[in-house]
Amino acid sequence: MIRQKAAESRLREFALTILPQEIIRKKRDGAALEPAEIEAFVHGLVAGSVTHAQVAAFAMAVYFRGMDMGERIALTRAMTRSGIVLDWRGLGLPGPVLDKHSTGGVGDNVSLMLGPIVAACGGYVPMISGRGLGHTGGTLDKLDSIPGYATQPDLDLFRKVVKEAGVAIIGQTADLAPADKTVYAIRDVTATVESIALITASILSKKLAAGLQALVMDVKTGSGAFMPTLEDSRELARSIATVATGAGLPTVALITAKDQPLASAAGNAVEVRNAVEFLTGARRDARLREVTLSLCAEMLVLGGLADGIREARAKVEYALDSGAATEHFSRMVASLGGPADFVERHERYLKVAPIAVPAFANEAGRVAEINTRAVGLAVVALGGGRTRPQDAVDHAVGLTELAELGDEVGGDRPIGFVHARSEEAAKTAAEALAAAYRIGEGHAPLPPVLERIAGA
Ligand code: URA
DSSP: EEEOOOOHHHHHHHHHHOHHHHHHHHHHOOOOOOOOHHHHHHHHHTSSOOHHHHHHHHHHHHHHOOOOOHHHHHHHHHHHSEEEEEOOOGTTTTOOBEEEEEEHHHHHHHHHHHHHHHHHHTBBBEEEOOOOOOOOOOOOHHHHTTTTOOSSSSSHHHHHHHHHHHHEEEEOOOOOOOOHHHHHHHHHHOOOOOOOHHHHHHHHHHHHHOOOOOEEEEEESSSSSSOOOOHHHHHHHHHHHHHHHHHOOOOOEEEESSSSSSSSOOEEEHHHHHHHHHTTOOOOOHHHHHHHHHHHHHHHHHTTTTSHHHHHHHHHHHHTTHHHHHHHHHHHHHTSOOTTTTTTTTHHSOOOSSSSEEESSSSSSSEEEEEEEEHHHHIIIIIISOTTTOOOOOOEEEEOOOTTTTTTEEETTTSSEESSSHHHHHHHHHHHHHEEESSSSOOOOOOEEEEEEEEE
């Protein structure tokens, strides 16, 4: 089931004959590294013969000099092989193993619906998700608001739930791509996060280690996105799609808008409630629906579950409207330790903050611009995210009924509701929200899905 990728003795010998500082020097001077050099460096960092200072220097050299696609593929492969690589073949699954990854949104609960929808269409989704990062929300923090739901099950339970429910959304395990864990922590404190080559290898090494057959990437663009300009987002999307496909993982990237929160809710329990309402049809925010169904349709086509986007779209809509996706969601929640009647009685299970107040814009008029990052930070300040890795998250707090670009606000129409622990926190968040919303004349909102980029 699990193939332990032991370093070959050839690699070990090679790693001893080539000095890490020579690899760093070569990259520093702008030359392309050989795959064997990259492998030796990654092997050395896992084995401890390459120091953290050398990793930092390497990351900075890559930040300034970049890497060509061949180098990125070699780095991705080496980091993938630094730990275990899941292999689903032994389970005899009757459908493809698929996943989606996003570069991080605000009010972005797509995964909670996408996994069950794709499972209802015959795919298998072993989704390994993260916690909130900076101003962006994390799927794991949202799932932690479901009582009993195990976000860190052992691998046997993970496999069992994927097989039986078609989807399991869990947290990162220490065994998958451990080289990335080390490199990421060093990048985080050495101003080397924003390198397209390093982001590509970091994301894809974890996805390849999860043993997928195909991947769909949701690359955000707009205020608060990792890559705020469309040109940068395109470059990241192209890099990920090309490197993934080159490393044997067929991938399509959609560039989606982050010029406003995606759902009308932002937080943890409030986003889970929004997801349940989406699945059951009680409420479906239009842009959220478009992004979710577009990503699902791409996954079906990549996985051979539909012949084209039209057919795939019809299938995912049926999976949603027939209630089949809701059933898969319920099964996943119950199998991972959550309540069996979670969907039916989610109001009873999800925590509610003691204070709920409307937040009003500074003036009446049309919403012209939203600082999405500031909206995300307002959730963090309420306690719904972290300012330090060890912080606990308050699952009950957040924002709901958020106005969209183009909506009329003012008078008795707030820009949203704040759910807080205290009156004071509610007031601060309401002020932050008012400051994040500019009222007046503005550009038309971006379409929810801007572009599609397939791996070459
Ligand atoms: N997410 C990752 O997993 N890695 C990065 O480098 C950036 C975002």
